[in-house]
Amino acid sequence: MSSGDVPSAVGSPAVDLDGVAVGYGGQTVLRELSLTVPRGSFVGIVGPSGSGKTTLLRLLTGRAARHQGRVEVLGRAVRPSNVPAGVGYVPQLEAVDWEFPLTVEQVVLLGEAATSAPVPWFSRAEKQRARALLERLGLGGLERRRIRELSGGQRQRMFLARALLRDAELLLLDEPTSGVDLATRRDVLELLGQLHHEGLTVVLTTHDLNFVAAHLPRVVCLNQVITADGPPAEVLTPDALRRTFGAPLQVLRDGARIVVVDAEQVDLHDAAAHRREATYRGDGWQGDDEVELPW
Template sequence: MSDLVVRVLDVDAAYARPTVLSAVDVDVARGEFVGLVGPSGAGKTTLLRLLTGGVEVRSGSVEVLGQRVVRGRPPRGVGYVPQLGSVDADFPLTVREVVLLGDAASSRPVPWFTRDERRRADALLERLGIGELAGRPIAELSGGQRQRMFLARALARRSELLLLDEPTSGVDLATRAEVLRLLGELHHDGLTVVLTTHDLNFVASHLPRMVCVNGTVIADGRPREVMTADVLTRTYGPGLRVVHDEDGHPVVTDAAPIPLHSGTDHASGGMPVAAAVVTPAEVDA
């Protein structure tokens, strides 16, 4: 069997009339850890949903874990953690039930799970640090807790490919670090991981591969090669610049700091704000 878990070949994708993604080519090999970046509305979520059968494939082909994917036919073996806020949290289910329902092998109606299935769900919730929330209605969870619940659900599927939509947005720093640590562990255990994020600097310093998206794939490769001022301008438009940290990792910064002309910066002892802004040493432009 091919070692490619994702093969997207020359795909145009759309929800309704206008095409959201055009001429997209992306392959992901088993064991990769890929960061998808791009501005809001660029099509990052759409690209993930393309891999789960949530979007119409107008032309080209999508193959995931050896299965041809079309709209309405989600492939097996894929765990999907949706973007926070994109799910109806008022659904009358408990945390444990959401995790149990994620197990594709078990298609029983909600109350009739076996003791083993429940035990496994609880163990996953425990691993994600929300074991004590198993019996709670999902409406009562915070954003970060809900994020972990969806991660537990994705793991309950015994997934080989984990797709996460902005797993670190809208959660506090400790949760963010914990989620990233967990993803690192899962990747180490052999899972292929694709995530979207707005955190370019996280991708640049931690992930081996970055895919820049804006309606199509603008650039794809090692962050050191991909994250240049030119690629960022083509992806996000003007206004970002790239410097390098002491390890040579690219770091993106705003080219134009917030223009607080009239005030003074109390933290810098009354210096005018503009003068207190540190200028990057090395500008990659």
């Protein structure tokens, strides 16, 4: 029996990591990682480039390099090269070879085997289900399109269809909001919200701290180790952000709303306002308090 046939252990967390370390060629990328994600959660993972976000998601899909510690997904230990049943993975779009000569339907139907299967054969029922899913995700009519001809948002949704066709209980999405325009971003996020509402566990990585602050109940800050974990209102503090990003970020609070801004940006705004004030007070530039803008 393959691991794909084993029903997931009901009641177990969607993700359970304890004392995990992962590295590539002797270089440690993640360490001392202990993390529990209960089923039905919606969690955002944030951290600077190279902090190990993709590595963490790959670890959960059985694709990471060797690791130490306990890695359990949907109640089962993850084994290398063995995508756990019930897990849908939407890779970082930049990591995909879009020139690979596959159609949308092939990617969705073939799933993980898309690049290695010989000549696959699919039942009419499977194809109908795939089409219904593509339709639901706004990709109706694009089944025969080559994947290289899709836009960023369509690519995201194609991978979502692939995950949903396999009845994923846990969706792992690597930067689903990058590389798409604002309207598409909103559509993708709405869709994820719906899927979460339907009971799926969603774990995504993002560089968009303000999206996390506004929409997700839990954020995990990562930079080789977990630097903070909890509700955005508690976690997104200047201290935690400095520990995570190594850069000064300011957190503006307006009631329950949190906005994270680059402290440098704030300074520039202050400087610009300052300069406007100086202009306003006289004809032309005057006053000792004029601030030189750095451009």
